[in-house]
Amino acid sequence: MTATEGATPTIVLVGHGMVGQRFLEALAERGLTATHRVVVLCEEPRPAYDRVALTSYFSGRTPEDLSMTDSAFIETHGIELYVGDPAETVDREAKKVTARSGRVFAYDTLVLATGSFPFVPPVPNKDAEGCFVYRTIEDLLAIEEYARTATTGAVVGGGLLGLEAAGALKGLGLTSHIVEFAPRLMPVQVDAGGGAALLRTIEDMGLSVHTGVGTQEIVVDESGAVTGMKLSDGSELATDLVVFSAGVRPRDQLARDCGLTVGERGGISVDEQCRTVTDPHVYAIGECALAADGRVYGLVAPGYEQAETAAATIAADEAAFTGADLSTKLKLLGVDVASFGDAHGTAEDCLDVVYSDSRAGLYKKLVIGRDGTLLGGILVGDADAYGTLRAFTGSVPPVAPESLVLPAGAGESAQLGPSALPDEAIVCSCHNVSKGTIRGAVTEHSCTTVPEVKKCTKAGTGCGSCVKVLGQLVTAELEASGVEVDKGLCGCFSQTREELYEIVLALRINTYQDLLDRYGRDGARGGDGCDVCKPAIGSIIASLAPIIGASGYVLDGEQAALQETNDHFLANLQKNGSYSVVPRIPGGEITPEGLIVIGEIARDFGLYTKITGGQRIDMFGARVEQLPLIWTRLVDAGFESGHAYGKSLRTVKSCVGQTWCRYGVQDSVRMAIDLELRYRGLRSPHKLKSAVSGCARECAEAQSKDFGVIATSNGWNLYVGGNGGATPRHADLLAQDLTDAELIRLIDRFLMFYIRTADRLERTSTWLERIPGGLDHVRDVVVEDSLGICEELESLMTAHVAHYADEWATTINDPEKLARFVSFVNAPDTPDPVVGFVPEREQIKPDLPLLTIGHRPLEGSAQR
DSSP states (O other): OOSSTTSOOEEEEEOOSHHHHHHHHHHHHTTHHHHSEEEEEESSSSOOBOSTTGGGGGGTOOHHHHBOOOHHHHHHTTOEEEETOOEEEEETTTTEEEETTSOEEEOSEEEEOOOEEEOOOOOTTTTSBTEEEOSSHHHHHHHHHHHTTOSEEEEEOOSHHHHHHHHHHHHTTOEEEEEESSSSSSTTTOOHHHHHHHHHHHHHTTOEEEESOOEEEEEEOTTSBEEEEEETTSOEEEOSOEEEOSOEEEOOHHHHHTTOOBOTTSOEEBOTTSBBSSOTTEEEOGGGEEOTTSOOOOSHHHHHHHHHHHHHHHTTOOOOOOOOOOOEEEEETTEEEEEEESTTOOSTTOEEEEEEETTTTEEEEEEEOTTSOEEEEEEESOOTTHHHHHHHTTSOOSSOHHHHHSOTTSSSOOOOOGGGSOTTSEEETTTTEEHHHHHHHHHTTOOOSHHHHHHHHOTTSSSOTTHHHHHHHHHHHHHHTTOOOOOOSSSSOSSOHHHHHHHHHHHTOOOHHHHHHHHSOTTTTTSOOOTTHHHHHHHHHHHHHHHHTOOOOTTSTHHHHHOOHHHHTTSEEOTTSOEEEOBOOGGGOOOHHHHHHHHHHHHHHTOEEEEOTTSOEEEEEEOGGGHHHHHHHHHHTTOOBOOTTSSBEEEEEEOOGGGTOTTOOSOHHHHHHHHHHHHTTOBOSSOEEEEEESSTTOTTOGGGSSEEEEEETTEEEEEESOBOTTSOBOOEEEEEEEOHHHHHHHHHHHHHHHHHHOOTTOOHHHHHHHSTTHHHHHHHHHTSOTTSOHHHHHHHHHHHHHHOOOHHHHHHTOHHHHTTOOSOTTOTTOOOTTOOEEEETTEEEEOGGGSEETTEEOTTOOOO
């Protein structure tokens, strides 16, 4: 019977964090949102966001970027979401919840996902001005604001969040201290050896670490503001900002108040179905729940599993949560830290296999049973093997344990591939996906790519640490199934684009036909090639032109025949056969005189004008024969091609930076202009976009770009692999606090390494996820020069910069090239009659009724 006789049954969810959002998704997957009314009471002023990535806010991600809540999902499933309106009381007898706003909701099923609250040690003046906790976006906003007038910050707690908080304070320009009561950092995840390696690396970054001491008192001045800390060893620490990050406690007060059973140390007691032991109509999931195994889980993966268990039980499906894998892989202040299984070796008669290199900051330990079973391990400084090792936990690896911790090339090192894993091995711990399930996605559901497997199984959609193993498994399974994985560029070449690039560079091959005749497939040699390989090879030749002795001008000789439609006329073809004109405006900076020139040209040629998100002014509606006339005027006024038509650098956006903005810490406009002028015309596998933000507020949206730059008080942070569009991806931090010269050198290397190794039409975002080793490998190559090619990468970029020439300036001075800009070769003075326009909002738009199929106007055309 429902709470209201004859009404739709109601599920009330109290709390909307990451686990709460996963619960809603699980309800939707089981069709329960179609059969139930779903009400969500959220305490915070914003819906669910990625709390795991909270610290990335200080690297430029906005609260909106961190959001995990798709408004379309909420609307599609009819979910009633009330933000800033938490549950105040629960009447279990009446089965009603009262919110802070006074709203009362009757429920049939109540799910508590209230999470946890930060533990603040009971020391004097813990609530003084300048004391903060590190838990929500609002906490971070408050820290950011207070840090503007602070010089030194101290973090109480050396665990995961504590280290992230210390890194955030350092990024805000503060001298940072970490105070940890335990004798080592991250005492839960790592042992003494791992803690020592972590300590050395973090101290090398300029952070001061105080372990084995506790906070006795917060020292304040006459106004009540923080001035320091007294520690348990009698020392004092001068600081004007304190962040408490000393652990969390379950938020179970609402449960206590309504009479639900809680554990002795907190947590709402639940059974294996996540139902409270007191009331079968009430569930608890996530950090507020004391699971049936007597543990409160503070990781997101167990919370997700609890959410799925509760949803399945509500749907009358069989499910149980009996415990979870506590393995974790983290990147703290740029340092890889991972632990899995029995990391501390608590099992009887277990043995440790340890490799330690204090100079390199490496520490690897495997815990092995007497029978050779891998029980667990700790990895600090290098966690590449985490995915495979964790999956082998509980089994006997097929090679000697010591060979698994040695670095490549040292002794009898061995690298186990994921194909050696048993089918029952869990590859994705966030969503509890086994190797067998991933194999089934390939063999039974016809998935052939990692994105398809992600969609089918959810593997790789959590923390992402298993994506590398996922890709290896998909390829191995396809090959094992007899599917020939042809990695060739197309039907003309058996080589990949990367291999063809190396051939062109090494042998100085400077024509497409020569490459096809010498290295094409047997049936393709001597032919004309195809529409796949011609523009791809044309791009390779253009990017290497100064080195291999080819012309960098894409309309020169054979190169002209290799170009796609847009490059053929150095302009973007629009839907009615007209073209757009996009002059380059470096960094988005333009003079009034430049604006006037563009305005006069648009007026004289009757063009539609639009200011774009790339901080440029686009002009639409040019006929092909008008392009040289328009560009002659633009070039005379000092403009050059914006390359909106090519697979090359488009724009480098910027905010106004410290020159005008009171929050700016560097001159972002100058840097954006320098970068755009340096990389203009650089041909690449796909288009390139960039941006430079003058502070962590990130107004230029640099983290959605192929390479983005964010200013810090100490220099520049460089992010790579971002993407907007249909498949957004936030860029990853490659390096931080760089000087101008260091920044440009790393971008040079990154771009040339991408151009060298990416597939055809592969954006940096997908390249970064596909390339073996991902970001860590790219960092090793372009920052650490692990392959010894950085000097060559830099010389390639230097050659590009030295030989750059504006394509439109070259074209308008060559009568032979101008001859191509006609609608009809046999009637060069006749304009295309199909290209027409109609007025709209005091400008023009394409007159699509001129294009018809039979007598039916094309969809979306204006009606006469």
